[in-house]
Amino acid sequence: MPRFERKQxxxxxxDALGESYQxxxxxxxxxxxxxxxxxxQPIIDGWEPNNIFLYGNTGVGKTAVTEYLLDxxxxxxxxxxxxxxxxxxxxxxxxxxxxxxxxxxxxxxRPAGAEISTTGYPQQTVFKKLxxxxxxxxxxxVIVLDEIDSIGDRDELLYELPRxxxxxxxxxxxxxxxxxxxxxKFREQLDPRVQDTLCERELQFPPYEASELTNIxxxxxxxxxxxxxxxxxxxxxxxxxxxxxxxSARQALDLLRLAGEVAENNDDAGIREEHxxxxxxxxxxxRVEEGMRELTTHGxxxxxxxxxxxAKESTPCRTRELYQEYEALCESSxxxxxxxRSVHNHLSDLRMxxxxxxxxxxxxxxxxYYSYELDVPFSSAVDAMADVLYLDAExxxxxxxxxxxxxx
Numbered sequence: 001m002p003r004f005e006r007k008q009x010x011x012x013x014x015d016a017l018g019e020s021y022q023x024x025x026x027x028x029x030x031x032x033x034x035x036x037x038x039x040x041q042p043i044i045d046g047w048e049p050n051n052i053f054l055y056g057n058t059g060v061g062k063t064a065v066t067e068y069l070l071d072x073x074x075x076x077x078x079x080x081x082x083x084x085x086x087x088x089x090x091x092x093x094x095x096x097x098x099x100x101x102x103x104x105x106x107x108x109x110r111p112a113g114a115e116i117s118t119t120g121y122p123q124q125t126v127f128k129k130l131x132x133x134x135x136x137x138x139x140x141x142v143i144v145l146d147e148i149d150s151i152g153d154r155d156e157l158l159y160e161l162p163r164x165x166x167x168x169x170x171x172x173x174x175x176x177x178x179x180x181x182x183x184x185k186f187r188e189q190l191d192p193r194v195q196d197t198l199c200e201r202e203l204q205f206p207p208y209e210a211s212e213l214t215n216i217x218x219x220x221x222x223x224x225x226x227x228x229x230x231x232x233x234x235x236x237x238x239x240x241x242x243x244x245x246x247x248s249a250r251q252a253l254d255l256l257r258l259a260g261e262v263a264e265n266n267d268d269a270g271i272r273e274e275h276x277x278x279x280x281x282x283x284x285x286x287r288v289e290e291g292m293r294e295l296t297t298h299g300x301x302x303x304x305x306x307x308x309x310x311a312k313e314s315t316p317c318r319t320r321e322l323y324q325e326y327e328a329l330c331e332s333s334x335x336x337x338x339x340x341r342s343v344h345n346h347l348s349d350l351r352m353x354x355x356x357x358x359x360x361x362x363x364x365x366x367x368x369y370y371s372y373e374l375d376v377p378f379s380s381a382v383d384a385m386a387d388v389l390y391l392d393a394e395x396x397x398x399x400x401x402x403x404x405x406x407x408x
Contacts, residue, residue: 049176059248207247
């Protein structure tokens, strides 16, 4: 029977490439940190905190910088007797309303065994319980709502909390909100009253450039990788691939970590560029599979229609052309097809997931339309489809067509 053996020829601290790792210094975000510190300064000065909103794509440092600065802020606040600071954090990814966020905050503040149920209360009752817990806590409370866009337009709490003190719901406690979002349009969806109140200070985190990602990788690799465990050019390649795709430090770090695992599994002495390429292919397939888990059957068939068109070298193509391909796939699978408008909505979802890209075409008096194509490698998309769709014959036909057309 095989046994587990420890491998340490490449990694000396692989955790340093993980999402939970807190570096001693945040690289390549000096301007954002300076602006963020300026927005947090009223807390140290003893005033009511600003409400702050952070925008930026996944992996560009919003949450990492927030955690880093709030740790520093809490440490520095202990130097002042008149500043009593508490920080509460809630990830809203699984919460879709103000009610659910309020319940989560109440239960975070209450001791174990005294939590309230997630249903059964009027919303204002939950808000009242939250005000009571905040008033009992006292001092200055900063509430961080990560992935705040998940609550959609059910944003009553975002209006109520910043005004709780002026409306008499809180007397001694001063509350500030920090909202973190990947959706640059989320602010536009908010009630105008919420916009005026919540978004006092807005900070944007742009995607990282390749040179910035290289510096981040070099800093982490010093901790994570053994001496001589990484060939020259590997970090630059990871940085370039991530910068070209999303500008995400998370993606660059994942590439390096997975490339190291590929090298270790091959019993190679160090990470080479070929390991990075294999890691990229695996990550891209995982990205498609993860996105597909959020899709309905018709969303998957819409994606397969794009894959089929790509195999025929017929992308980018318009919705009406994809719809014909989609209808044929529905017929093959014995599935009733949806209307073209519904398929268009599924294509938009695939675009939001980063699986498709779309180009807007302006055609004058005939109106505007979008042309869609894959935003991931063809092979990654096909392999992912094969794992989740029971259309083996259709997928094999697509592969045959792709081979004839030399589609990678």
